[in-house]
Amino acid sequence: MVSVSHSNSHTEKIGIIAGRGQLPLRLAKSLTARGIPIFVLLVKNEALPGDYAQFSSEVIPITKIGKFIAALKREDCLRVTMAGPINRPNFKNIFPDKEGFKLLSKIGASLSKGDDGLLRAITQFVEDKGFEVVGAHELDEGFVAEVGTLGDVRPTVDEFKDIVKGVEIARTIGVFDIGQALVIRSEYVLGVEAAEGTEQLISRCGAFAWENPAGVLVKLPKLGQDLRTDMPTIGPDTIDQMKSAGLKGVTIESGSTLILGREEVIMRANDANIFVHVIEPLNNSTAND
Numbered sequence: 001m002v003s004v005s006h007s008n009s010h011t012e013k014i015g016i017i018a019g020r021g022q023l024p025l026r027l028a029k030s031l032t033a034r035g036i037p038i039f040v041l042l043v044k045n046e047a048l049p050g051d052y053a054q055f056s057s058e059v060i061p062i063t064k065i066g067k068f069i070a071a072l073k074r075e076d077c078l079r080v081t082m083a084g085p086i087n088r089p090n091f092k093n094i095f096p097d098k099e100g101f102k103l104l105s106k107i108g109a110s111l112s113k114g115d116d117g118l119l120r121a122i123t124q125f126v127e128d129k130g131f132e133v134v135g136a137h138e139l140d141e142g143f144v145a146e147v148g149t150l151g152d153v154r155p156t157v158d159e160f161k162d163i164v165k166g167v168e169i170a171r172t173i174g175v176f177d178i179g180q181a182l183v184i185r186s187e188y189v190l191g192v193e194a195a196e197g198t199e200q201l202i203s204r205c206g207a208f209a210w211e212n213p214a215g216v217l218v219k220l221p222k223l224g225q226d227l228r229t230d231m232p233t234i235g236p237d238t239i240d241q242m243k244s245a246g247l248k249g250v251t252i253e254s255g256s257t258l259i260l261g262r263e264e265v266i267m268r269a270n271d272a273n274i275f276v277h278v279i280e281p282l283n284n285s286t287a288n289d
Contacts (some may be wrong), residue, residue, distance in 0.1 A: 001184045013039060032055070041072070043061075044060060135229070149276065159275070162186070166251065170182055174225070199241055215248065233260060239272060
């Protein structure tokens with residue numbers, strides 16, 4: 001078993017298990033720029049190898065867990081982060097290796113517990129192999145949102161009412177592991193995120209634009225969610241999607257939401273007249289910060 005070190009040395013190599021999207025790529029670039037050595041495990045059919053040509057990397061199918069573990073040990077990665085969404089494998093058509101079978105036995109008991117249960121099983125499996133699992137926010141605090149309204153656009157009084165009710169509803173649905181986001185307008189819920197993800201939620205709520213903006217997006221972590229592996233995230237693409245759907249703004253939570261490309265997010269939000277409002281964390285959260 002790998003002997004885990006909890007050292008904060010900047011020379012300690014970080015293993016990045018990369019899924020889709022910009023988070024793993026931005027994290028790889030950020031760590032490298034700070035002189036922190038990395039090794040990127042690209043999940044086959046999820047991360048795009050061409051995007052990671054400048055980094056030391058290897059492409060491995062998600063079901064070949066033994067290869068993941070062996071590669072991390074070979075590269076002396078004591079700390080590991082899982083970044084970017086990964087589609088759940090089709091368990092009827094996969095051929096896992098020996099370690100994959102062990103993981104499947106753990107996952108099997110977690111499927112009825114939703115995505116959080118699945119992610120917890122994977123995280124626990126990696127930790128049982130001796131690695132320390134850390135979140136992207138622990139590796140780069142620059143990704144984490146701070147309390148306040150970012151940019152020049154602020155919510156109106158009516159939009160603050162939507163934020164308050166939206167936060168209350170998001171907390172409630174999060175208990176049932178339904179999703180991280182919803183869209184609300186005039187204190188009426190237009191859509192709730194489920195398995196399709198935030199992008200599709202925004203897209204289908206665009207149909208409710210009519211003559212007025214289609215509402216406010218509220219995106220919060222679920223109660224008890226493991227933020228090391230599934231932290232709510234927004235980025236420039238989120239703002240573009242909201243603009244296309246006619247949404248007026250987004251509310252996220254400080255300390256538990258990643259913002260990819262903060263300056264670009266603010267610039268696009270300003271240009272689109274969209275607000276980005278960050279509330280305090282759960283224990284002392286009020287929407288009117």
